[in-house]
Amino acid sequence: MKYDFTTVLHRKGRDSTAAEVIPFANAHVKEGFDPIPMWVADMSFPVAPSVEAAIKKRMEMPNYGYFQLPDAYYDSIIWWQQRRNGVNGLERQHIGYENGVLGGVSSAVQVLSCPGEPILIHSPTYVGFTECLKNIGRPIVHSPLKRDENGIWRMDYEDMDTKIKKNYIRLAIFCSPHNPCGRVWERWEIERAMEVYAKNDCIVISDEIWSDIIMPGHRHIPTQSVSDDARNRCIALYSPSKTFSLAGLIGSYHIIYNDYLRQRVQRHSSMSHYNSCNVLSLHAHLGAFSPEGEEWADEMLSVIDDNISYACDFIKDNFKGVKCMRPQGTYMLYLDCSEYLRERGMDIMTLLLKGVEYGVIWQNGEAFQWPDSIRMNLALPKSRLIEAFERLKKYVFL
Ligand SMILES: Cc1ncc(COP(=O)(O)O)c(C=O)c1O
Numbered sequence: 001m002k003y004d005f006t007t008v009l010h011r012k013g014r015d016s017t018a019a020e021v022i023p024f025a026n027a028h029v030k031e032g033f034d035p036i037p038m039w040v041a042d043m044s045f046p047v048a049p050s051v052e053a054a055i056k057k058r059m060e061m062p063n064y065g066y067f068q069l070p071d072a073y074y075d076s077i078i079w080w081q082q083r084r085n086g087v088n089g090l091e092r093q094h095i096g097y098e099n100g101v102l103g104g105v106s107s108a109v110q111v112l113s114c115p116g117e118p119i120l121i122h123s124p125t126y127v128g129f130t131e132c133l134k135n136i137g138r139p140i141v142h143s144p145l146k147r148d149e150n151g152i153w154r155m156d157y158e159d160m161d162t163k164i165k166k167n168y169i170r171l172a173i174f175c176s177p178h179n180p181c182g183r184v185w186e187r188w189e190i191e192r193a194m195e196v197y198a199k200n201d202c203i204v205i206s207d208e209i210w211s212d213i214i215m216p217g218h219r220h221i222p223t224q225s226v227s228d229d230a231r232n233r234c235i236a237l238y239s240p241s242k243t244f245s246l247a248g249l250i251g252s253y254h255i256i257y258n259d260y261l262r263q264r265v266q267r268h269s270s271m272s273h274y275n276s277c278n279v280l281s282l283h284a285h286l287g288a289f290s291p292e293g294e295e296w297a298d299e300m301l302s303v304i305d306d307n308i309s310y311a312c313d314f315i316k317d318n319f320k321g322v323k324c325m326r327p328q329g330t331y332m333l334y335l336d337c338s339e340y341l342r343e344r345g346m347d348i349m350t351l352l353l354k355g356v357e358y359g360v361i362w363q364n365g366e367a368f369q370w371p372d373s374i375r376m377n378l379a380l381p382k383s384r385l386i387e388a389f390e391r392l393k394k395y396v397f398l
Pocket residue numbers: 041099100101102103126128175179207209239241247252
């Protein structure tokens with residue numbers, strides 16, 4: 001490996017949510033077991049050297065006054081989207097800065113729906129959507145994903161259609177790839193979903209924050225690319241933050257081809273004067289969306305793929321009654337513990353707290369609207385991953 005994916009970063013005391021917070025009230029870690037953060041969705045790897053170099057280079061100019069997003073910002077997005085997703089015809093005018101993908105989702109929902117208006121989302125659901133929609137007073141209508149005979153999470157198009165009609169829904173949030181299920185939707189699946197949305201005149205906010213974290217054998221299909229209608233019907237949100245571990249720097253962007261939708265979204269997000277890029281975030285972005293950043297990202301993907309294989313094989317061999325679909329994208333693993341819990345008459349919180357006791361800081365999957373489930377972050381050095389799974393075997397999944 002050319003890049004460093006093995007150094008264990010000691011993030012405690014260094015402004016890290018992952019390392020500072022244990023996401024359970026009254027949980028404690030036993031003496032002798034150092035906490036291994038495996039919950040919030042950021043990576044425990046050092047950033048790409050091109051990102052670090054770009055930030056340092058900007059710091060050589062000791063002034064951080066007002067600035068404009070340069071052409072290089074838009075060019076880097078057009079270049080990245082072309083190389084990674086095969087997107088052609090993307091122009092500067094279609095792109096707009098967003099203060100975070102969730103911020104972009106929230107802003108778009110507020111401009112395209114009114115308070116009290118229901119929004120369709122699949123469940124399991126990224127917890128950020130749930131909280132954000134609750135905060136802005138939009139009721140959620142869930143269309144549950146279904147697992148097929150091979151345990152692969154699939155959309156239920158009939159259910160989507162029925163719920164959209166029954167609730168007069170005009171706005172949906174689509175998560176692609178899907179967090180927490182790890183699905184990289186195939187083209188035909190997105191086409192069918194978009195047909196349902198089109199038939200019901202439903203605008204779609206397509207959250208593609210995970211679009212770079214795609215495992216071998218899968219390909220990210222931008223929602224806007226499946227048809228002319230989809231290109232016009234969608235607001236797509238992207239960010240280098242998951243791919244390059246830049247969440248703490250903030251900085252995302254939208255792609256909106258439809259002039260009407262883009263003007264509405266841009267008008268709303270500019271009115272507050274809160275939606276402005278940070279200059280160090282800009283330079284981190286430029287370092288990320290560069291040839292060296294791309295090389296780093298490819299190595300990172302092979303590390304995640306290896307971690308996924310390790311975790312899934314380990315679970316199959318050692319944790320009877322625990323099931324998971326091998327993630328096709330993202331670095332999140334979603335465990336179905338229902339059988340394990342049923343056989344023992346145990347509840348999910350008891351299991352979760354037992355893991356935390358031994359330093360495995362994982363996350364309650366119920367926050368993602370699915371019972372008896374656990375979400376685990378696999379973007380950490382393999383040595384830490386092995387340590388976590390060995391502890392789970394020795395002390396937790398008995
Ligand atoms: C699907 C999805 N959307 C949005 C976000 C949050 O993005 P941001 O930090 O850019 O607001 C996450 C973070 O995990 C996510 O998984």
